[in-house]
Amino acid sequence: MAEAPSFDPAHPWGGNSRNATVDVNAQYSGFEYHYTYLVFCGFIVWLIIPGIGLLYGGLARRKSSLTMLFQSLMVASITTFQWMFWGYSLAYSRTANAFIGDLANFGMMKVQAAPSPGSVYIPEIVFCLYQMLFCACTVQIVVGGSFERGRIMPSLVFGFWWATIVYCPIACWTWNANGWLYNLPSLDFAGGGPVHIASGWAALAYAFMLGKRKQHGEKSHGKPHNTTLVFLGTILIWFGWFGFNGGSALNATVRAMYAAFNTNTAASTGAIGWVLVDYIRTGGKFSVVGACEGAIAGLVGITPAAGYVSCWPAALIGFLTAVVCALLQDINEWLNIDEGLYVFKLHGIGGMVGSFLTGIFADSAISALDGSSLYPGGWNGNGIQIGKQFAEITAISSYSFIVSCILLLIMKYIPGLHLRASEEAEMRGLDLDQFFDEQIGESDWSNFVRDDMMMMHGMQRQEAADQSGVVSSEGSMERQAVEPERKD
Numbered sequence: 001m002a003e004a005p006s007f008d009p010a011h012p013w014g015g016n017s018r019n020a021t022v023d024v025n026a027q028y029s030g031f032e033y034h035y036t037y038l039v040f041c042g043f044i045v046w047l048i049i050p051g052i053g054l055l056y057g058g059l060a061r062r063k064s065s066l067t068m069l070f071q072s073l074m075v076a077s078i079t080t081f082q083w084m085f086w087g088y089s090l091a092y093s094r095t096a097n098a099f100i101g102d103l104a105n106f107g108m109m110k111v112q113a114a115p116s117p118g119s120v121y122i123p124e125i126v127f128c129l130y131q132m133l134f135c136a137c138t139v140q141i142v143v144g145g146s147f148e149r150g151r152i153m154p155s156l157v158f159g160f161w162w163a164t165i166v167y168c169p170i171a172c173w174t175w176n177a178n179g180w181l182y183n184l185p186s187l188d189f190a191g192g193g194p195v196h197i198a199s200g201w202a203a204l205a206y207a208f209m210l211g212k213r214k215q216h217g218e219k220s221h222g223k224p225h226n227t228t229l230v231f232l233g234t235i236l237i238w239f240g241w242f243g244f245n246g247g248s249a250l251n252a253t254v255r256a257m258y259a260a261f262n263t264n265t266a267a268s269t270g271a272i273g274w275v276l277v278d279y280i281r282t283g284g285k286f287s288v289v290g291a292c293e294g295a296i297a298g299l300v301g302i303t304p305a306a307g308y309v310s311c312w313p314a315a316l317i318g319f320l321t322a323v324v325c326a327l328l329q330d331i332n333e334w335l336n337i338d339e340g341l342y343v344f345k346l347h348g349i350g351g352m353v354g355s356f357l358t359g360i361f362a363d364s365a366i367s368a369l370d371g372s373s374l375y376p377g378g379w380n381g382n383g384i385q386i387g388k389q390f391a392e393i394t395a396i397s398s399y400s401f402i403v404s405c406i407l408l409l410i411m412k413y414i415p416g417l418h419l420r421a422s423e424e425a426e427m428r429g430l431d432l433d434q435f436f437d438e439q440i441g442e443s444d445w446s447n448f449v450r451d452d453m454m455m456m457h458g459m460q461r462q463e464a465a466d467q468s469g470v471v472s473s474e475g476s477m478e479r480q481a482v483e484p485e486r487k488d
Helices: 032-045 048-059 060-091 124-146 152-175 192-212 227-249 254-282 290-301 311-326 331-333 344-361 362-368 382-414 423-428 432-433 444-466 473-487
Strands: none
Touching: 032 124, 032 227, 032 331, 048 060, 048 124, 048 290, 060 124, 060 152, 060 432, 124 152, 124 344, 152 192, 152 382, 192 344, 192 382, 227 254, 227 290, 254 290, 254 362, 290 311, 290 344, 311 344, 311 432, 311 444, 331 344, 344 382, 344 432, 423 432
16 A cells, blocks of 8 residues: 655655656645545535525625625635735644744745645645635635625725734644644634634624614515525535535545535435524425535535534534524514624524534544544534534634724725625615726616616605705605605
């Protein structure tokens, strides 16, 4: 059997490829299937990015849908630059301290053919690509907090700096061999903390700092404009999640295959759980959007547990996570925050539930399927693991929310980076306000928005006239035209 490759500090690049006599691939001879599998997983993880864009675009009202699609592409682009510039180094440099990495790999320095810090079977350039896609997906989830009222350019600036000062430190805590949560250890197989808990709390902070949408509370605010986009986005997310969880073993062992099986299991039982809650709540009716949300909740719940639990606990984790999230449909009203995409409910709360249940159901027999790992949980009598999961949950939740609020507050007072679109832009829709020649749907959509704007201005003039005690004949006609709409 071939000897496993090992990292040589004297050759941090993994060999001198400029020397024609040196074959940097030779060290992986006999182990190529590991990084081939991980590259494939990375490719399908990328599909989560347009999947989130379609999901968010479908959930938005029609006049702000294009914004969500555009951000999905641009967030991936901005995050790629951030990761190459210093993000990877801050998260995964081998000389990191317990909280954050240094700049040893700044600008992709020494990131090439050497065995990666995550697994000696994976060249570092492959590991870097795979983890970069995790960061991109996370930042895209976060910008959902700007839903229907956040300006695009500030959201991209926020995404760059959020990845730098929130995601990268938390990823270092959790997955870097020097990180404090890694050595505690808390159990987080594929990102329950860095991806979901962190993004959920950050999206809540974003929505909190922006304030509520205009006309918040009207029925039209809660209805997705295109259920087909929601469904298609969910399917891409579900498919991409096979790579998200299945690749997080960082090898092509039976453990990775088991994690993929658990992923599909939890998504399926999550959809069942949410639909069941909807069915009871509505007296026997169904919701396509509810089924999609349930599947995503199940995926979120199983993310930290996928490579630690057996298949029946995975089914239970998906089901329970979805039921808990579905029962919290009024969370925005309880918190008095307008977080319209329910990122906090699905990712923040779902991630916390999943992390907690991981501590209960982690089974060393499952982690041992890779031939080397033993991570017992409450299932094996290691009850203290549940407390360690609480440490992860509280640390990541508080850090993400507080630092996100501080970052947004700083940006709010920087000229040109004010976070929120104008009231007129919000009423017109962000698409017509921030795009010069494109829109979702048919050409008559712009006419509909123009009529809507005329009605809004009529209402404003009438309110001003009422306050001054003077009601003009023009205002009276506008009021008659507007009042039937209010009744609807």
